[in-house]
Amino acid sequence: MSLRINKPLVSLVVPFYNEEPAIDAFFTTIVPVLESIATVRFEIVCINDGSSDGTLDKLVRASGRDARIRVIDLTRNFGKEAALTAGLDEALGDAVIPIDADLQDPPGLIPVMIEHWFDGAEVVAAKRSSRACDTMMKRVSAGLYYRVHNALSEVKLPENVGDFRLMDRAVVNALRSLPERQRFMKGLFAWVGFKTVLVEYEREARCAGHSKFSGWRLWNFALEGITSFSTVPLRSWTYIGLAIALLAFCYGGFIISRTVLFGNPVSGYASLLSVMLFLGGIELIGVGVVGEYVGRIYHETKERPVYLVRRRYQARKKVTALPLGRATSRALHAPHVGRADHSRRQLVQRMRVAAR
Ligand code: UDP
Numbered sequence: 001m002s003l004r005i006n007k008p009l010v011s012l013v014v015p016f017y018n019e020e021p022a023i024d025a026f027f028t029t030i031v032p033v034l035e036s037i038a039t040v041r042f043e044i045v046c047i048n049d050g051s052s053d054g055t056l057d058k059l060v061r062a063s064g065r066d067a068r069i070r071v072i073d074l075t076r077n078f079g080k081e082a083a084l085t086a087g088l089d090e091a092l093g094d095a096v097i098p099i100d101a102d103l104q105d106p107p108g109l110i111p112v113m114i115e116h117w118f119d120g121a122e123v124v125a126a127k128r129s130s131r132a133c134d135t136m137m138k139r140v141s142a143g144l145y146y147r148v149h150n151a152l153s154e155v156k157l158p159e160n161v162g163d164f165r166l167m168d169r170a171v172v173n174a175l176r177s178l179p180e181r182q183r184f185m186k187g188l189f190a191w192v193g194f195k196t197v198l199v200e201y202e203r204e205a206r207c208a209g210h211s212k213f214s215g216w217r218l219w220n221f222a223l224e225g226i227t228s229f230s231t232v233p234l235r236s237w238t239y240i241g242l243a244i245a246l247l248a249f250c251y252g253g254f255i256i257s258r259t260v261l262f263g264n265p266v267s268g269y270a271s272l273l274s275v276m277l278f279l280g281g282i283e284l285i286g287v288g289v290v291g292e293y294v295g296r297i298y299h300e301t302k303e304r305p306v307y308l309v310r311r312r313y314q315a316r317k318k319v320t321a322l323p324l325g326r327a328t329s330r331a332l333h334a335p336h337v338g339r340a341d342h343s344r345r346q347l348v349q350r351m352r353v354a355a356r
């Protein structure tokens, strides 16, 4: 019995948004895989991200049957990034694995990830070896996006690596200590660093239902990624403004010279146009510079919580909701980033005992 208690706990964090058709297949596939890993205990933290179908009912029923399944019901659809953030806040595990509900992230990879974790990796990230199941359009746009993002940002995103990964508690605590509200998780995962191992997999098609990311949503997601991690687009206006001012200056010189040399029937036209163009360029420089600062201040000052929790469910018991989602949850479970090494040593000892 004591051996069982000493086993490390692995939390699966699963965001669900209108996934009713996929839920049964998800649990019947994932639970046996997790039960087959003798060296760890597990919990499944399900985040219901404001689903409007029967997702919540199905999740609550699953959690009623199995105490290892917990359900966190958000007050509305906050988006996958917020749902993942909620999951990381709620997860209690020594390692946390975000995984999609549609079985596109193969559960068979979890034992491999845990092996690497036992061997000392702090992050085990899953990399898609092929995007065969994606449309041509998605493959091309994804490739282009990684190139643009990595050219503009100092935080480089590893290509074809999604949210499916195992993270040690130290990594999760580091992520939770980041106060920003605009949470582009792929970027944050890359930003925190840590010792990372990549494992490759073939991405399958969705087991049921349809993708929640339309072309338009992906476009906005891409823009959010770039603006979260780069100020180059903002700064570029400064240079655009400079270029226009320079051009206007040259053009002004040309018009003035032409007027002096050859005269101009419309009096005042030359000086008016050159001043207008010159000031227009200067104004763009000003907007670019101010915009850079306003953009930063805007994101920092809103201080809204990333998500709100309506209710938590575990087994048949209803657990009292905390009223302020991330803000409250952060206050209650303040992360302990500095203690990572110490707890890791203890964990490795526990894993060795459990493995015997
Ligand atoms: N998801 C979510 N909130 C959203 C959109 C998606 O929690 O607003 C979840 C969804 O239920 C799934 C995961 O995020 O578990 C990935 O979504 P999807 O499969 O639609 O994305 P794709 O694989 O097409 O990129």
Ligand code: MG
Binding pocket: 100, 102, 104, 206, 211
């Ligand atoms: Mg999917």
